[in-house]
Amino acid sequence: MVAVLNRFSSSQEKIKPFDILKVLSLIMLFSLLLSCNKDDHDEEIITDVDGNIYHTVVIGNQTWMLENLKTTKYNEGTEIPNVEENEEWELTNSGAYCNYDNLESNGELYGRLYNWHAINTGKLAPKGWRVATDSDWTILTDYLGGLEVAGREIKEVGTIHWDSLNVATNSSGFTALPGGSRYFDGYFTVINRGAIWWTSTSENDSNAWYRSTMHHIIQIRRDIYDYRNGHSVRCIKEQ
Numbered sequence: 001m002v003a004v005l006n007r008f009s010s011s012q013e014k015i016k017p018f019d020i021l022k023v024l025s026l027i028m029l030f031s032l033l034l035s036c037n038k039d040d041h042d043e044e045i046i047t048d049v050d051g052n053i054y055h056t057v058v059i060g061n062q063t064w065m066l067e068n069l070k071t072t073k074y075n076e077g078t079e080i081p082n083v084e085e086n087e088e089w090e091l092t093n094s095g096a097y098c099n100y101d102n103l104e105s106n107g108e109l110y111g112r113l114y115n116w117h118a119i120n121t122g123k124l125a126p127k128g129w130r131v132a133t134d135s136d137w138t139i140l141t142d143y144l145g146g147l148e149v150a151g152r153e154i155k156e157v158g159t160i161h162w163d164s165l166n167v168a169t170n171s172s173g174f175t176a177l178p179g180g181s182r183y184f185d186g187y188f189t190v191i192n193r194g195a196i197w198w199t200s201t202s203e204n205d206s207n208a209w210y211r212s213t214m215h216h217i218i219q220i221r222r223d224i225y226d227y228r229n230g231h232s233v234r235c236i237k238e239q
Contacts, residue, residue: 048126049073056237057173060143062136063237065129068111068179068197072097074123080114086186090228095121098230100180100191109161110179110191113230116208119200120227129235134201134209134222136236141211141220144172151213151220155195163193163215178215182230190214198231 044063046054048071055066073079074095083089083096095118099107118124119131132140141150154176155168161177162168170176180191190196196212203209207224210231225231 046126046129049075049077054235057175059140059172059174062140062143064132064140064174065235066173066175068177069114069124069131069233069235070107070111071124071126072112074121075126076123078123080118089115089182089186089230090184092228093117095119095124096230098182100182101188106179106191110177111232113179113182114198114233115230116198116202116225116227119198119208119233120202124233125235128238130238131198131200132234132236134199137197137199137209137211137222140172140174147220147222149218152218154220155213155215161192165216167216167218176213179232181232184226184228196231197234198225202227 044056046056046065048054048069050071050073052070056063057066058064071080072082081092081094081096083092083098084102089096089098092115095115097112097114097118099105100110100113114124125131141147144150144153152167152169153171154174155166155170156162156175156177157166157168157170159166163178176195178190178192178195180189180194181196182188193215194212196210199209199211201209203224206227208227210223210225212221212223213219
């Protein structure tokens with residue numbers, strides 16, 4: 001027993017403060033190396049020309065903005081007209097935006113509603129980003145299981161923003177909010193019930209492709225709308 005205690009005492013004497021410091025330093029260095037190798041795609045922060053801040057989410061091989069676009073300026077600093085009156089909205093054949101029901105609070109929460117003329121300038125998204133094309137959206141919905149189920153996978157869960165019948169898992173992290181829409185005649189519709197996004201892809205001289213989903217369904221709809229309609233916009237990172 002005495003011999004065992006002596007061996008234990010002897011081994012303790014060999015552990016010096018300098019040795020402990022070396023071990024701690026190695027642990028800290030290892031932790032630092034691990035943090036440097038971490039994939040930080042989901043933590044990327046984007047700022048537009050207005051100073052609005054956007055977070056990002058990686059879905060498959062695509063990097064999407066996590067919020068709808070809110071800018072009131074093109075990316076070179078030119079103001080985008082904010083058109084509130086219904087008649088003026090209908091007659092506008094150049095880029096314009098509005099806030100749902102002309103309330104700034106809606107624009108800040110859900111993003112602005114842009115007509116397609118604003119998108120067609122090619123200057124709406126921040127540098128290094130673009131308004132998602134029809135193909136970009138198809139890649140996204142295919143990755144999430146197709147148009148028949150992708151709506152469920154992209155909608156924010158719960159009823160803080162969506163109607164009480166919301167069917168959603170948000171498994172993708174896309175976190176779609178129901179920002180509503182504005183028809184070409186100026187009429188606002190489906191806030192809290194529907195999310196509609198323009199693509200940057202036109203179909204003909206007066207219509208472009210969009211995607212939409214509603215609170216009570218799990219599908220995503222792909223169709224065309226009049227250029228003069230006002231819809232939300234999601235941007236995707238250039239590759």
